[in-house]
Amino acid sequence: MRRSTTVVVMAAALGGGAGGCLGGISHEEPPLAEVIGSFGPALTKVNEEPVESGAVPGMFIDVWASEPAAREYLRVINGESGSQVTLPEGSVILRVLRDRAGRATRFTAIVKREPGFHPPADFSFAVFDADGQKARGPDGALMEGTLAECLACHLTRPADGYLFGWPRR
Numbered sequence: 001m002r003r004s005t006t007v008v009v010m011a012a013a014l015g016g017g018a019g020g021c022l023g024g025i026s027h028e029e030p031p032l033a034e035v036i037g038s039f040g041p042a043l044t045k046v047n048e049e050p051v052e053s054g055a056v057p058g059m060f061i062d063v064w065a066s067e068p069a070a071r072e073y074l075r076v077i078n079g080e081s082g083s084q085v086t087l088p089e090g091s092v093i094l095r096v097l098r099d100r101a102g103r104a105t106r107f108t109a110i111v112k113r114e115p116g117f118h119p120p121a122d123f124s125f126a127v128f129d130a131d132g133q134k135a136r137g138p139d140g141a142l143m144e145g146t147l148a149e150c151l152a153c154h155l156t157r158p159a160d161g162y163l164f165g166w167p168r169r
């Protein structure tokens with residue numbers, strides 16, 4: 001939609017780089033750049049190498065976050081409870097789901113909204129497809145907003161700002 005010629009040219013240039021096991025991942029890959037660009041704040045990468053997702057079997061993840069959320073998010077330890085992290089309003093956390101070849105196949109995002117938006121987490125969720133466009137659910141509706149299917153899991157983490165943290169290796 002807002003795809004510019006520059007992005008298309010970048011796609012062509014990067015086309016050959018996605019081979020190999022999780023190799024050749026560029027942070028400039030067009031769908032990721034497009035998803036990141038759709039949020040207000042700039043996002044920085046939080047983890048180093050992609051790690052296997054604990055939530056989505058067989059997939060690998062990277063996490064990007066706005067500042068100062070990125071620093072807060074570092075304190076959330078996957079598998080442990082009690083970091084007492086609370087994200088400031090306007091924070092964005094983006095999880096990139098990658099297949100074994102390193103290709104981004106889906107993007108899931110959490111935006112921390114204003115107090116009272118949707119207590120107790122006050123999260124707005126969003127899901128993007130591999131092409132960087134907003135995903136649609138089985139009913140055809142855009143997968144964004146207070147999505148109950150996302151909240152169900154994240155609400156189980158009240159002592160960590162409703163966040164899981166990425167699996168450390």
Ligand code: HEC
Binds near residue numbers: 110150151164166
């Ligand atoms: C089955 C439980 C479950 C459901 C349902 C779920 N998540 Fe998560 N989510 C997790 C786990 C576990 C992690 C930790 C990273 C991983 O293992 O992939 C996570 C991580 C995340 C992160 C990175 C921030 C964090 O908490 O560490 C985002 C963003 C996210 N999920 C968004 C979503 C969205 C959007 C949906 C709905 C489409 C969703 N999640 C549904 C379990 C779930």
